[in-house]
Amino acid sequence: MTSDALERFFLRLGVQSDHARLIILIFLVSLVARAGVLDRGLAIDDYTVSYDNGDLSYQVFFSQGRFLHAALFAGFDAIGVNASDVYIVFGLLAIVFHAAFVVSILRFVGVDKIAGAWLVGALIAVHPYSTEIFTFRMALPGYCLGLFFSIVALEAIIRAPSNWANRMLAFAATLAMTLTYQVFINYFLVVIVFAWAFGDILPEDRRALNRERALILTAATIGAMVVVLAVMHVLAALGAVSAEARAQTITLDMVPQRVAEVNASLRFLYFYNDPVMAAWVKSLTWGLLGLSVVMIVRHLWRNSRTGGRLTKAVGLVVLALVLAPLSFGVIIFLQEWWPSYRVVAHLAVIGGLIFSIGDYCSSEERGRVARRIQTTGRGLLLFIFVLMSNQIFADQLKLNAWDRMTATRLVARLEALPEFRSIRYVYVGGGLGVYPAGLRAAGGNLNVSELAVAWGKAKLLVAASGYRFLPAKREREVAGEAYCSTAPTWPDNGAIKVDGDLAIICLPK
Numbered sequence: 001m002t003s004d005a006l007e008r009f010f011l012r013l014g015v016q017s018d019h020a021r022l023i024i025l026i027f028l029v030s031l032v033a034r035a036g037v038l039d040r041g042l043a044i045d046d047y048t049v050s051y052d053n054g055d056l057s058y059q060v061f062f063s064q065g066r067f068l069h070a071a072l073f074a075g076f077d078a079i080g081v082n083a084s085d086v087y088i089v090f091g092l093l094a095i096v097f098h099a100a101f102v103v104s105i106l107r108f109v110g111v112d113k114i115a116g117a118w119l120v121g122a123l124i125a126v127h128p129y130s131t132e133i134f135t136f137r138m139a140l141p142g143y144c145l146g147l148f149f150s151i152v153a154l155e156a157i158i159r160a161p162s163n164w165a166n167r168m169l170a171f172a173a174t175l176a177m178t179l180t181y182q183v184f185i186n187y188f189l190v191v192i193v194f195a196w197a198f199g200d201i202l203p204e205d206r207r208a209l210n211r212e213r214a215l216i217l218t219a220a221t222i223g224a225m226v227v228v229l230a231v232m233h234v235l236a237a238l239g240a241v242s243a244e245a246r247a248q249t250i251t252l253d254m255v256p257q258r259v260a261e262v263n264a265s266l267r268f269l270y271f272y273n274d275p276v277m278a279a280w281v282k283s284l285t286w287g288l289l290g291l292s293v294v295m296i297v298r299h300l301w302r303n304s305r306t307g308g309r310l311t312k313a314v315g316l317v318v319l320a321l322v323l324a325p326l327s328f329g330v331i332i333f334l335q336e337w338w339p340s341y342r343v344v345a346h347l348a349v350i351g352g353l354i355f356s357i358g359d360y361c362s363s364e365e366r367g368r369v370a371r372r373i374q375t376t377g378r379g380l381l382l383f384i385f386v387l388m389s390n391q392i393f394a395d396q397l398k399l400n401a402w403d404r405m406t407a408t409r410l411v412a413r414l415e416a417l418p419e420f421r422s423i424r425y426v427y428v429g430g431g432l433g434v435y436p437a438g439l440r441a442a443g444g445n446l447n448v449s450e451l452a453v454a455w456g457k458a459k460l461l462v463a464a465s466g467y468r469f470l471p472a473k474r475e476r477e478v479a480g481e482a483y484c485s486t487a488p489t490w491p492d493n494g495a496i497k498v499d500g501d502l503a504i505i506c507l508p509k
Helices: 003-012 017-038 046-050 059-063 067-078 087-109 117-125 128-135 137-159 164-178 184-199 204-237 252-270 279-302 306-326 329-333 347-361 368-415 457-465 475-484
Strands: 425-429 496-499 502-506
Touching (some): 017 368, 059 067, 087 117, 117 347, 117 368, 137 204, 164 184, 184 347, 368 457, 425 475
16 A cells, blocks of 8 residues: 555545644654564463463453453454464554554644654654564554554544533543553653643643643543542452452552662663663663753743743753653552553653654754754664664564474473373473573563463463463472472473373473
């Protein structure tokens, strides 16, 4: 399909031509960055879903309040489709929807008409932190559905914020998003803060519009979260669900520990080398953001009276303080602290909106040198982000190959035992975690060996061999743990044993 055909398609959907072109440009850049999603890669959750033999438990979805996500999986099961096996369709949809979502964010804040909006939008869309979710093929259908509901919520408010029908549509879409994939709440929080903050820079009429949008989205987001928490509380009281730690709020005694965790994670994400982004790339980003901040401060200083300058300065300090917790979003208040890349991917929106607001504030300036520095620096960042995303998918395929070959050798050792035909259950103790050869882009939940997670080890053996091995539970799991506590580890002799219908495999810890 050509770009002209795509533009005509968006026009039929009621998308203005300039916004259609913006979506297409961001989509094309995203496709170059994330074409690897169309290849058969598997993340740590994908093995469990791909080889579940039709008996997938929905308890995980229920425990996180993702009821519409569970319904989506039930629909796939009903038509005989596996969620992680339709990655080509949903991979393409995810790239398209993500591009449209970014454009809706720019439209909501009011920075979509600024020169260079496509470059900022592309930087937001292909940030390598958000690439992690694309490596989870089983998550793509739910991610697409969450993106769709998020776009509907934002666009309903953008097009008619004073219309009560649109307000209710925005609330219904936000609630549906929250019942599908709650990570988009973090994006909404960023949009709310920046739409309100940008209002201080805009003329009076546009300021009122931005603040109305922000208030409506705030009400819709809070209302949706209250409904979901109430539903979870009632279902938990009835014993229908058991909420995970990631769905429960922290207690007062956990606050000091959470403050320390936030502090450590902020330094890691913003300043240090991490498995996805080098420290010098973060320094480049900070330098470019610093130029934008200078332009914003300069604009506020020139366009404020003496008495109002202090108010503006206080507002900027408050915004800077808000951005620290906003970097992690709602997980700050949840018991499980796991700021994985996909959870903090909204950092790209924070940076992108600072770029855009800085561009707005410098639109009347004649400083060509500063503009060229910004354009060149952002272009370099975009190129780096595209390469990083390509590396993430390449490393996933390497890891998959290593896991499959290791699992094949483990099964071959089992096949050599005389008791092999009696095996029905498998216990795999320990875990390889990281292969000696190493990967460039691996950490957290990104490109982790299936042999490092308890729920996927038996399914990896199934994927590598086609045998129907079941994971050991209860007394069989206890027997496996007891044997591996003193046994040699793979690849030494004695690392594998068959006990009745149970195969025991002891990997290095």
